[in-house]
Amino acid sequence: MKKSGILNRHLAGAIAELGHGDTVLVCDAGMPIPSGPRVVDLAFRAGTPSFAEVLDGLLDELVVEGATAAEEIREANPAAKALLGTRFPRLELVPHDDLKALTATARLVVRTGEARPYANVLLRCGVFF
Template identity: 85%
Template sequence: MKKTGILNRHLSGALAELGHGDGVLVCDAGMPIPPGPRVVDLAFRAGVPSFAEVLDGLLAELVVEGATAAREVHEANPPTADLLAAHFPRLELVAHDELKARSAGARLVVRTGEARPYANVLLRCGVFF
C-alpha cells in the first residue's frame, strides 16, 4: 500500500499512464464530461473534494508544461482565477465553450466536488527531463 501521494488507485493508475503532451482536465462538479476520456470521479458532496485540493495533489505528481482555463473564471470565480494565476503564470484563457471542446481531446478527466463555477483547467503534461 502507498503511504504518500495520491492514494486513490484509479487516479494513481491513470496518472502513471500519462505521457508527454497528454491532456488532463481537472473540473468542477458541473462541467459536462465528453465521451472518450477516461474519467476518475472524486466528487463526494458539493465542495468535497475542492478543486484546489485536487489540483494541488495532481501538481505534486505531474509535470505540467501548459494549462488552459475559461476566461469567464475571472468574473464568475475570482478565488479560482487567483489560484490558477498563482500556479500557471502563462495560463492560456479561452472561452468556456472552447475549453469544453478541447476537453474532448483529454486523455483523463478528474472530476472534483467543487461547486463554484468555472473551476476547470486543462493541463498539458510535460516531461521531467
C-alpha cells in the same frame, strides 16, 4: 500499500499512464464530460474535495508544461482565477465553449466536488528531463 501521494488507485494508475503532451482536465462538479476520456470521479459532496485540493495533489505528481482555463473565470470565480494564476503564471484563457471542445481530446478527466462555477483547468503534461 502506498504511504504518500495520491492513494486513489484509479487516479494513481491513470496518472502513471500519462505521457508528454497528454492533457488532463481537472473540473468542477458541473462541467459536462464528453464520452471518450478516462474519468476519475472524486466528487463526494458539494465542495468535497475542492478544486484546489485536487489540483495541488495532481501538481505534486505531474510535470505540467501548460494550462488552459475558461476566460469567464475572471468574473465568475475570481478565487479560482487567483489560484490558477499563482500555479500557472502563463495560464491561457479561452472561451468556455472552446475549453469544453478541448475536453473531448483529454486523456484523463478528474472530477472534483467543487460547486463554484468555472473551476476547470486543462493541464498539458510535460517531461521531467
